[in-house]
Amino acid sequence: xPSLTFVSPQGVRREITVSxxxxxxxxxRLNGIGGIEAECGGALSxxxxxxxxxxxxxxxxxxxxxxxxxMLDLVAAPRKATSxxxxxxxxxxxxxxLILHIPETQF
Amino acid sequence: METIVILGxxxxxxxxxxxxxxxxxxxxxxxxxxxxxxxxQRPPLSKGYMKSGRRDEILLRAETAFADHxxxxxxxxxxxxxxxxxxxxxxxxxxxxxxxxxxxxGTVNRRVSVPAGDTGVHYLKSLRDADILRGxxxxxxxxxxIGAGFIGLEFxxxxxxxxxxxxxxxxxxRVMARATSEEVSDFFRHRHQDAGVRFHLGQGVAEIFRHLxxxxxxxxxxxxxxxxxxxxxxxxxMPNTELAARAGLAVDNGIVVDTYLSxxxxxxxxxxxxxxxxxxxxxxxxxxxxxxxxNDHAKCVARRLTGDRRPYAAVPWxxxxxxxxxxxxxxxxxxADRQVLRGDPERNRFSVFRFRNGQLASxxxxxxxxxxxxxRRLIGSRSETLADQASDAAVAAKELLLHLQPGNAHAxx
Ligand SMILES: Cc1cc2nc3c(=O)[nH]c(=O)nc-3n(C[C@H](O)[C@H](O)[C@H](O)COP(=O)(O)OP(=O)(O)OC[C@H]3O[C@@H](n4cnc5c(N)ncnc54)[C@H](O)[C@@H]3O)c2cc1C
Ligand code: FES
Numbered sequence: 074x075p076s077l078t079f080v081s082p083q084g085v086r087r088e089i090t091v092s093x094x095x096x097x098x099x100x101x102r103l104n105g106i107g108g109i110e111a112e113c114g115g116a117l118s119x120x121x122x123x124x125x126x127x128x129x130x131x132x133x134x135x136x137x138x139x140x141x142x143x144m145l146d147l148v149a150a151p152r153k154a155t156s157x158x159x160x161x162x163x164x165x166x167x168x169x170x171l172i173l174h175i176p177e178t179q180f
Numbered sequence: 181m182e183t184i185v186i187l188g189x190x191x192x193x194x195x196x197x198x199x200x201x202x203x204x205x206x207x208x209x210x211x212x213x214x215x216x217x218x219x220x221q222r223p224p225l226s227k228g229y230m231k232s233g234r235r236d237e238i239l240l241r242a243e244t245a246f247a248d249h250x251x252x253x254x255x256x257x258x259x260x261x262x263x264x265x266x267x268x269x270x271x272x273x274x275x276x277x278x279x280x281x282x283x284x285x286g287t288v289n290r291r292v293s294v295p296a297g298d299t300g301v302h303y304l305k306s307l308r309d310a311d312i313l314r315g316x317x318x319x320x321x322x323x324x325x326i327g328a329g330f331i332g333l334e335f336x337x338x339x340x341x342x343x344x345x346x347x348x349x350x351x352x353x354r355v356m357a358r359a360t361s362e363e364v365s366d367f368f369r370h371r372h373q374d375a376g377v378r379f380h381l382g383q384g385v386a387e388i389f390r391h392l393x394x395x396x397x398x399x400x401x402x403x404x405x406x407x408x409x410x411x412x413x414x415x416x417x418m419p420n421t422e423l424a425a426r427a428g429l430a431v432d433n434g435i436v437v438d439t440y441l442s443x444x445x446x447x448x449x450x451x452x453x454x455x456x457x458x459x460x461x462x463x464x465x466x467x468x469x470x471x472x473x474x475n476d477h478a479k480c481v482a483r484r485l486t487g488d489r490r491p492y493a494a495v496p497w498x499x500x501x502x503x504x505x506x507x508x509x510x511x512x513x514x515x516a517d518r519q520v521l522r523g524d525p526e527r528n529r530f531s532v533f534r535f536r537n538g539q540l541a542s543x544x545x546x547x548x549x550x551x552x553x554x555x556r557r558l559i560g561s562r563s564e565t566l567a568d569q570a571s572d573a574a575v576a577a578k579e580l581l582l583h584l585q586p587g588n589a590h591a592x593x
Contacts, residue, residue: 099237105245107202112475114221114238118499118508120553143550146578147557 075164078172079106091164097173098122098160108175115160117141121179123148124159127172131155134162150176182207184485185268185278187258189213191221192452192474193284194240199482201249210252210276212268217307218243223471225310226334227501233314238307261427263445280485283424283435283443283450284478287417287469292326294387300396301388302412304331316394316410320344324398324408326385328355330500332414333372337503340375347406348372349380349398359513361532364544367525368502375503380404419454419467432456434467439491441481451477460493461512461541461559470498495560497552508552511542511559520571523548531555533570540566551577
């Protein structure tokens with residue numbers, strides 16, 4: 074089961090374990106992680122589930138789709154090389170752990 | 181203020197409860213859930229959930245999150261609002277006193293009206309409806325969908341993809357006529373037809389004959405017949421106004437609220453699908469049915485109740501996933517005096533920019549989420565005409581933002 078660590082902009086860490094196949098956004102919502110709005114519920118329609126994947130983990134993920142990439146250009150907080158929309162991060166048993174940093178703002 | 185009671189635990193009610201806590205409200209928050217299920221998201225019911233049946237993917241919050249945030253989630257249906265004593269009476273007999281009451285009671289489905297009655301016709305609104313429909317799908321071969329709106333078309337796409345025979349009947353002469361431009365409407369009709377869906381447009385349902393088992397024959401007003409073993413109707417909704425009306429609050433096409441989303445009683449607000457509100461994006465008061473509207477209304481009222489009083493002005497936006505196509509709409513549909521098509525419908529990627537009185541009024545994007553994001557900002561900035569720039573295909577969507585006043589590029593989205 075993959076373990077997910079969310080780091081708030083203030084540096085507070087929360088680690089959760091995720092069972093089954095799920096998106097990182099869904100795991101965040103179910104666990105009440107603040108700062109991930111995910112207004113469209115994962116439909117790649119809102120751009121409010123932005124996270125920065127930890128540098129050390131970025132290689133674990135496939136690159137973003139063109140659509141996700143286009144939307145990342147328009148997220149509220151600055152886009153970095155490690156920016157992702159976490160509704161598009163599918164967790165599976167192949168990913169043992171992931172550290173995701175929450176940006177200052179989603180709007 | 182000590183006690184806030186919220187009626188309805190849908191998108192609007194839930195968001196209001198959590199937003200109050202995020203804004204530091206320390207009093208009591210009671211959220212009244214009128215449904216059996218823990219609070220859940222509705223959009224997936226006609227999309228992913230219909231396929232996967234996975235409840236963990238549609239919960240609005242984890243069930244433990246309510247207690248963690250000191251939100252009292254109680255089951256029950258409110259039957260009466262006593263404004264003099266400031267309390268709500270539930271069907272269980274319990275009375276909930278309030279200092280402020282938020283009505284987030286949503287809508288009820290409009291039902292099919294035919295002489296033989298609508299027995300056997302399915303609607304898709306609640307998780308329960310979705311579970312019943314899901315249960316019926318494996319043995320269903322022929323689907324009749326009444327109403328070519330978002331929900332009807334999403335369901336049609338989903339069942340056509342499962343190899344079923346799908347026929348859609350709608351009184352309008354084009355699909356999604358109320359909410360989209362002709363270009364978008366035509367595009368989606370063609371896409372659904374390519375996937376095997378048959379349309380009976382410009383005709384209503386005159387009668388539904390029920391046969392043995394689940395079989396039925398729909399007779400259309402044009403004399404056509406549709407055979408089905410599953411009939412699903414998505415012909416719109418009506419706001420839940422009765423409770424408010426009985427309490428003497430003003431109601432029209434929704435519970436009437438002002439720009440602060442306050443009803444005619446300052447101790448009562450109304451939000452989400454049930455509220456009719458003035459909008460800077462429309463000439464007359466409107467009522468919208470969307471997750472965005474529910475969320476943003478909730479946040480606006482939560483801000484006001486925690487001391488930050490601001491008129492509601494958010495840009496409306498909406499999405500619908502039909503088959504493999506994603507439609508996103510920013511702004512409000514309606515008359516346009518100028519229209520610009522960007523992209524190429526033949527390649528399944530385009531946007532329709534519509535202008536009213538020199539201002540960008542709405543943008544419908546098909547499979548172009550980035551254009552949609554830009555559109556929300558452009559409309560939010562309420563800047564003057566961008567029609568000339570927008571019609572220049574060489575100008576990328578993002579560059580349109582550069583035409584805004586400095587500082588406006590991140591105007592409220
Ligand atoms: C199948 C489907 C698909 C959709 N797809 C999309 C989409 O893709 N994108 C989008 O933006 N929107 C979509 N919508 C619309 C969106 O779900 C609604 O706009 C949103 O749910 C409105 O939230 P709300 O809280 O105002 O109302 P609701 O979610 O309807 O919640 C109202 C709640 O109040 C309860 N209630 C009513 N009366 C009482 C009472 N007296 N006491 C206690 N409780 C009461 C009801 O039982 C209900 O649980 C869809 C809707 C459906 C049904
Ligand atoms: S949740 Fe909306 S884009 Fe990810």
